[in-house]
Amino acid sequence: MSAPAELDQLADFFGRYGSALTTGDVAAIAGSHTLPGLVVSDSYSFTFSSPAAVALSFLGAAPAYREARIVAAHANLLDVMRLSASLSLVSVEWEYLDEAGEAVPGEHYRYLIRTDADGPRITAVITTR
Secondary structure (H helix, E strand, O other), X not given: OOOHHHHHHXXXXXXXXXXXXXXXXXXXXXXXXXXXXXXXXOOOEEEEOOHHHHHHHHOOHHHHHHXXXXXXXXXXXXXXXXXXXXXXXXXXXXXXXXXXXXXXXXXXXXXXXXXXXXXXXXXXXXXXX
């Protein structure tokens, strides 16, 4: 794991990101990614080359969360591996809450995070488990 200040910064970043996901704030989601960006899963991969492309790929996320009655997303940082002065690989388990306050099984991702003067941003997302 990384230093406490870095963990606090990452926890704050993923807190804002989770809120943006569940509220459908595509501008905040787009601003959370570096360009170009990459998403990789077992069945597909795609890149982002503009903020509009990031926003477009997440337009369906908020309705999907509403359909599942998910009102909050909390990122549990399982591991942070410092790769360089600017890059970290962060393992995240998302915990979702529905409108009744019940936990909904989450998803696992690894995020390649680049941190610069503007703070952390997602460079690549890899779906895991």
